[in-house]
Amino acid sequence: MGIPSYERRCAEIINQTALLTAALEGADLRVPVPSIPDWTLNQLLRHLGHAHRWADVMLRERLPEIDFSRNGAHHLSSYVGEQASVLIPWLREGAASLAEVLRSVDPDEMIAPVEGHPGPRVWSRRMTHETAVHRWDALNALGLPFDLDPEIAQDTLREWTGLAVPYAFTRWPEETAALVGTGTVHLHATDAEAEFVIDLTGAAPVVREGHEKADVAVRGPVVDLVLAMYRRRPVEGLEVFGDRALLDLLVRGVRF
Template structure:
């Protein structure tokens, strides 16, 4: 039986992935190294994005469940000197973790996913923030030429979070109805049903017939495929590949 990561596990894994991100920044020969998976960005740009984003989420969570917009708080400007930048990143991450811990998983929070299947709670924010730092840690490692797979617990939760948070919506699917399955080789599967009623996700107890197209691979590869870090050749695709092209091009709004 599948169970989601518990809130304390999410916070611990955010901390671990943030540490791995800082380790990549610390190991870089230069902060002007370009990040191939974030066109136009250098490692310095990526680090600034991470730090400012954690400060903004810390302030948003602290503002409480009734806030109508995400905070524009960015903290102090990102330092240019590497050691100071690393300390700034650690402070930003700790501020977000402290805000999440104080609020608890059940408290409401502003979130951009108004029409998804994910709740607008601090627990759901923590879940998605884990994926944010995990994928950007991969980006930083890729810039150094040594990308590492996402840890299995992070990746398995990441496939589901992407489906429930980023894909599920009540916005009408503008094409022919379709069924898309995702199969992680670690033994978990999900089904995305697309129709005029929107996009809805269900967990599958086992691979099941009826999909128009499916993607199969290790959970890390599925997450990185979903976020556009890996191409379709990185996973095994069966069925009508045009549906993935339609999904990638679709912008249903949050």
């Protein structure tokens, strides 16, 4: 099972949004989101839609760097009492527009780059997985079942290890300081070809794909590994071998 293509990710932004909005028909958007306690479902949906639009405008305007000032995804206090019938088309339009601009640019152009990587490639992946994880948040809040294509799930885990972990060290050094020089963590999916080792022994994390001995290893279905690393489910119920305290420190220290 390989890395999803750029085109697959563009399509998946639309697909994940469609799966999410299909669950919203007639939903009460006032319900709290247990995985993000400060938000209602209404606010979660506005957060996601604004994230799509933020990436969209940076790509359309071909910004040479990320402009955090234009990200409205965390200004959510005004979104109260909206109807699903309003937000469903708004979410779908934003996802379609983002996919359109991603398809219109060179994937390797340095537009809004992230950590030195071409923006279109990073944002196609980032918004695929942002949408998938927040779809879980929404379905969980509504008490509905969630599933995720294993090919997409293993790439969600790959992105978390390869982008979220080093990004957290750069952007929130105080929160990740306790991880510096600690040890190695092995994530092993039991139902997909996804194994990653996060080496924390140096000043900055190094990620390797493949199987190797580590200070702590965690095994389980790939979707469960994704949800655990994103703090959406507890580690309990997964197989953990070795230094559990190091695993807990990693999960607490990395946010995305």
